Amino acid sequence: xxxxxxxxxxxxxxxxxxxxxxxxxxxxxxxxxxxxxxxxxxxxxxxxxxxxxxxxxxxxxxxxxxxxxxxxxxxxxxxxxxxxxxxxxxxxxxxxxxxxxxxxxxxxxxxxxxxxxxxxxxxxxxxxxxxxxxxxxxxxxxxxxxxxxxxxxxxxxxxxxxxxxxxxxxxxxxxxxxxxxxxxxxxxxxxxxxxxxxxxxxxxxxxxxxxxxxxxxxxxxxxxxxxxxxxxxxxxxxxxxxxxxxxxxxxxxxxxxxxxxxxxxxxxxxxxxxxxxxxxxxxxxxxxxxxxxxxxxxxxxxxxxxxxxxxxxxxxxxxxxxxxxxxxxxxxxxxxxxxxxxxxxxxxxxxxxxxxxxxxxxxxxxxxxxxxxxxxxxxxxxxxxxxxxxxxxxxx
Amino acid sequence: xxxxxxxxxxxxxxxxxxxxxxxxxxxxxxxxxxxxxxxxxxxxxxxxxxxxxxxxxxxxxxxxxxxxxxxxxxxxxxxxxxxxxxxxxxxxxxxxxxxxxxxxxxxxxxxxxxxxxxxxxxxxxxxxxxxxxxxxxxxxxxxxxxxxxxxxxxxxxxxxxxxxxxxxxxxxxxxxxxxxxxxxxxxxxxxxxxxxxxxxxxxxxxxxxxxxxxxxxxxxxxxxxxxxxxxxxxxxxxxxxxxxxxxxxxxxxxxxxxxxxxxxxxxxxxxxxxxxxxxxxxxxxxxxxxxxxxxxxxxxxxxxxxxxxxxxxxxxxxxxxxxxxxxxxxxxxxxxxxxxxxxxxxx
Numbered sequence: 001x002x003x004x005x006x007x008x009x010x011x012x013x014x015x016x017x018x019x020x021x022x023x024x025x026x027x028x029x030x031x032x033x034x035x036x037x038x039x040x041x042x043x044x045x046x047x048x049x050x051x052x053x054x055x056x057x058x059x060x061x062x063x064x065x066x067x068x069x070x071x072x073x074x075x076x077x078x079x080x081x082x083x084x085x086x087x088x089x090x091x092x093x094x095x096x097x098x099x100x101x102x103x104x105x106x107x108x109x110x111x112x113x114x115x116x117x118x119x120x121x122x123x124x125x126x127x128x129x130x131x132x133x134x135x136x137x138x139x140x141x142x143x144x145x146x147x148x149x150x151x152x153x154x155x156x157x158x159x160x161x162x163x164x165x166x167x168x169x170x171x172x173x174x175x176x177x178x179x180x181x182x183x184x185x186x187x188x189x190x191x192x193x194x195x196x197x198x199x200x201x202x203x204x205x206x207x208x209x210x211x212x213x214x215x216x217x218x219x220x221x222x223x224x225x226x227x228x229x230x231x232x233x234x235x236x237x238x239x240x241x242x243x244x245x246x247x248x249x250x251x252x253x254x255x256x257x258x259x260x261x262x263x264x265x266x267x268x269x270x271x272x273x274x275x276x277x278x279x280x281x282x283x284x285x286x287x288x289x290x291x292x293x294x295x296x297x298x299x300x301x302x303x304x305x306x307x308x309x310x311x312x313x314x315x316x317x318x319x320x321x322x323x324x325x326x327x328x329x330x331x332x333x334x335x336x337x338x339x340x341x342x343x344x345x346x347x348x349x350x351x352x353x354x355x356x357x358x359x360x361x362x363x364x365x366x367x368x369x370x371x372x373x374x375x376x377x378x379x380x381x382x383x384x385x386x387x388x389x390x391x392x393x394x395x396x
Numbered sequence: 397x398x399x400x401x402x403x404x405x406x407x408x409x410x411x412x413x414x415x416x417x418x419x420x421x422x423x424x425x426x427x428x429x430x431x432x433x434x435x436x437x438x439x440x441x442x443x444x445x446x447x448x449x450x451x452x453x454x455x456x457x458x459x460x461x462x463x464x465x466x467x468x469x470x471x472x473x474x475x476x477x478x479x480x481x482x483x484x485x486x487x488x489x490x491x492x493x494x495x496x497x498x499x500x501x502x503x504x505x506x507x508x509x510x511x512x513x514x515x516x517x518x519x520x521x522x523x524x525x526x527x528x529x530x531x532x533x534x535x536x537x538x539x540x541x542x543x544x545x546x547x548x549x550x551x552x553x554x555x556x557x558x559x560x561x562x563x564x565x566x567x568x569x570x571x572x573x574x575x576x577x578x579x580x581x582x583x584x585x586x587x588x589x590x591x592x593x594x595x596x597x598x599x600x601x602x603x604x605x606x607x608x609x610x611x612x613x614x615x616x617x618x619x620x621x622x623x624x625x626x627x628x629x630x631x632x633x634x635x636x637x638x639x640x641x642x643x644x645x646x647x648x649x650x651x652x653x654x655x656x657x658x659x660x661x662x663x664x665x666x667x668x669x670x671x672x673x674x675x676x677x678x679x680x681x682x683x684x685x686x687x688x689x690x691x692x693x694x695x696x697x698x699x700x701x702x703x704x705x706x707x708x709x710x711x712x713x714x715x716x717x718x719x720x721x722x723x724x725x726x727x728x729x730x731x732x733x734x735x736x737x738x739x740x741x742x743x
């Protein structure tokens with residue numbers, strides 16, 4: 001199947017996570033090889049997490065209601081992306097602007113304190129529920145920016161951020177909106193931490209994506225947002241283009257509720273769809289920003305698929321700098337992929353030391369120069385949902 | 397807002413009215429009402445609330461024994477609604493294909509599994525939270541179960557945008573079909589009841605929650621919680637000759653800025669929530685042909701998918717208009733509009 005190829009300009013980037021509070025800070029941290037790891041107690045142990053530094057968090061982030069955090073992260077990243085894009089309030093008021101945000105925690109009604117009282121029959125006050133109903137991340141972005149275009153909060157587990165960008169691109173392409181603010185946002189929370197611990201896929205050391213001795217993921221929090229804009233809107237205001245979204249693919253494993261299909265069937269299908277839309281050959285892909293969570297099963301799928309489909313193409317996971325930010329990861333990694341294209345350099349896969357003999361290739365261990373024309377970013381989510389974005393340098 | 401038309405090739409419904417088309421047609425003729433009551437602890441003492449509760453047992457026909465044990469109720473609702481829509485369209489499951497997209501729109505997601513996982517986490521001081529419950533508590537679990545049962549390797553999307561979930565999901569369905577990403581989209585809304593929701597209803601609305609739903613009583617809170625799944629199998633508009641009809645237009649707008657055409661029927665999503673009364677009152681004010689189907693299935697965020705399925709079915713059996721504008725409003729003043737033409741051979 002082929003799609004009519006029409007790359008969508010990306011005109012703005014916004015990001016905050018444990019690696020920094022803005023896109024330039026995040027990029028500086030990554031290329032400097034710094035890990036900002038903190039530790040969080042759970043189940044009698046302490047686990048590494050990638051938590052936002054207080055100086056980088058939105059004001060009042062840690063003190064305010066927990067259920068607002070995902071939305072506030074999304075709003076902060078969206079504001080940075082709009083400033084970067086040079087989109088003013090006047091621009092926004094004269095365009096149809098859509099919002100498409102991926103999340104996991106941001107849509108979950110899992111307020112631990114409320115539920116603890118509820119199950120004890122103590123009839124908790126209803127304010128947490130009222131707040132939950134006002135904290136849908138896409139709606140929070142729309143309200144904060146005064147936008148009235150279509151909104152969509154995507155909850156495709158850990159591929160949510162990538163899926164959000166892919167679908168927002170389709171909205172722009174179809175003329176549903178002139179501008180789309182798209183990406184992902186997720187926060188650290190006890191419930192999710194307990195969930196991943198129950199699955200025995202949390203590493204008690206800082207994560208080691210693709211390493212032979214990898215033991216699992218470390219959770220993180222943050223948001224990554226891009227501004228997608230129609231060619232017409234870009235021309236009207238003579239805007240600078242950062243990169244272009246030229247391919248998107250999404251496919252299911254149809255295999256298991258939490259484990260990936262071992263041969264990577266769904267991931268290969270998502271890659272094939274994205275490549276067809278981008279109309280690029282495998283050798284034209286200059287690097288891959290891998291999902292690379294550090295879990296044995298997920299990394300095994302990517303570790304097999306990449307060398308098979310893209311022999312010799314450098315790949316790297318940035319989860320060692322950001323942690324696994326779940327629904328935000330696709331958004332954050334789209335921002336990082338764009339910045340790698342601009343710098344013509346791939347970030348070293350921190351945490352990797354010993355190659356896994358099962359894999360025909362290994363991730364880059366140093367910041368590595370590239371041509372920087374096409375970058376691929378993939379997400380391999382719970383339930384077998386695979387999403388792939390192909391980004392093209394602005395001038396290509 | 398939307399370009400290409402979407403043909404409705406099949407509908408699948410499960411809710412408090414029962415399972416399948418005939419159950420829905422029965423309540424369409426005889427009137428719908430809540431089919432269950434649940435106990436709720438209120439500050440004034442224990443009381444009972446009416447609800448529209450779905451029976452997922454019909455899903456056993458589509459789900460194998462092992463999978464049945466592992467799948468949560470949210471997933472079963474989705475599999476049942478989706479499988480009925482496929483069956484209605486004459487499609488055989490499993491699909492074993494990659495050109496069918498799956499879209500699940502849900503306001504609250506897998507709420508029962510979410511709280512069941514919290515139970516497992518809070519019991520025994522958090523030593524043994526259940527990995528199975530955690531996997532099932534993820535909002536996309538229904539779409540994952542659906543893709544596994546149907547063996548569908550195509551794209552999948554789960555959307556959570558409260559009342560606007562169906563409209564925003566349909567916008568994406570339209571782009572999938574327009575881009576040629578898929579040949580069909582199995583689109584549905586799924587929401588499930590859980591005790592926390594009943595408790596929340598009681599605390600929000602108190603004594604006003606005893607039903608029945610009176611969608612046109614603007615001065616009174618009459619919402620009764622519903623649950624269920626409503627699925628539509630959507631294909632390209634040019635396939636409309638053999639279907640229920642088609643979706644002509646999708647519009648995301650603000651309820652204060654839009655007025656429905658007066659020469660076609662209006663189906664409003666008014667479900668007894670007083671907070672939306674002003675919006676629906678304005679839209680339906682002196683409209684000559686305005687109706688609401690919410691008393692048939694209850695109040696739930698994905699209600700607009702039920703409205704579309706019911707309207708398509710009603711038109712097919714001559715119990716409803718062949719052109720409708722379906723409207724759903726949300727708390728931010730947004731308004732999701734879907735224009736449909738029913739009947740064979742619509743072009």
